[in-house]
Amino acid sequence: MCAKQIKPLSHGLKQKGHRSTRQRQIILEEVQKRASHPNATEIYEAVRRRIPNVSLGTVYRGLGLLAELGLIRRLEQDGSARFDSNLSEHYHLICTQCKGIFDIDTSILEKLNTHGLEADGFEINGLKLELHGLCPSCGNAASD
Amino acid sequence: MCAKQIKPLSHGLKQKGHRSTRQRQIILEEVQKRASHPNATEIYEAVRRRIPNVSLGTVYRGLGLLAELGLIRRLEQDGSARFDSNLSEHYHLICTQCKGIFDIDTSILEKLNTHGLEADGFEINGLKLELHGLCPSCGNAASD
C-alpha cells in the first residue's frame, strides 16, 4: 500500500461498459498534468512521447469519452476544443493578448464587485456569460 | 419620415478606408434581419438568394470585416462562428436540447437571484462565465 495508485479512470469507465486502456490512462494523466487547458494536439504530442505510435484519432476519441464521463471538462476557445481537468466549479479569464486561459474561482462574483481582481493583477475589459439550459419550447416538449 | 433608410454601413466602412459594396450591404442586412444568431453558411445562402453568384469567401470576408468594425458581434458555438446584430450588452442562453441561442439582457444577474428566468420559462442548469482582459504578465508588459 505504498505507491499511490489512482484508479478513477477504470472505475469511471467500467461503469458504462467502456474499457480501461493504456491510451486512455495516459491521455487522462496528461490532461491532469497540465493547468494550461491544452488542446487535442498538445495532448497528442504528450501522449506520443509515451506511446510513440498512438494515433490522433485515439486521442480525440479518448478526450471525448473522458469529457463525456465527466472526468475532464471540455472548453472551446477560438473555435478549437481545449480540455481542463479542474472539475471544481470555476470560471475562466481569457487574456486578450496572450490568449492564455486562467482559472478563476467562483468567488469572482464577489471580486467583480469589489475590484478584487484588479488587486490580483488582472485587468478586465469584457465578460461573456453563457447560460446553459432549456428554452421554453424545449422545456415544455420534455414534460409532455 | 417614411421609408427608414439605415446607412450605418457606408458610414462605418468609409471611416477606415473600406468600400461600401452591394455584397457588404446585403450581408449586413441579412444578419440584422435574423435574431437567430446565424452562421456563415446561413448568411451565405440568404445573400445568394439576392446575389446568386456571390461567393462564400466574400461572405466570410464581409462578416469578418463587419465584426471587426463593430457593426455586428461574432459569437462562437459548437466550434463554428455565429453572428449577432444585437449590439446592446446582453448575454446568451444556449438551449442544451435545440442548441438555439437566446438573447438575455443584463438584468439577468438580478433574475438569476430571484428565479425570474424560471418564471420566463427557461430552465437553467449551468453557466459559463468568461472574463476577457489582460493577465498579470501581459498587463505588466504593456505598461513597460
Add this chain to the structure above:
DNA sequence: GTCGGTGCAAACACTTTGCATACCT
C-alpha cells in the same frame, strides 16, 4: 472468445487565401 479500442488514412466541416477580374471612389 467476444466485443470494444486502436492505428491508419481518408473524409469532413468550417474557414482562409492566392490570383485574375470587377468595380467603388
Add this chain to the structure above:
DNA sequence: AGGTATGCAAAGTGTTTGCACCGAC
C-alpha cells in the same frame, strides 16, 4: 485611373470516421 473587393478554387485547420487488426475482460 488606382487600388480595394469579388469570384473561384485550392489549401488549411481541427475533428471525425470506416475499417481491419489488436487487446481488455
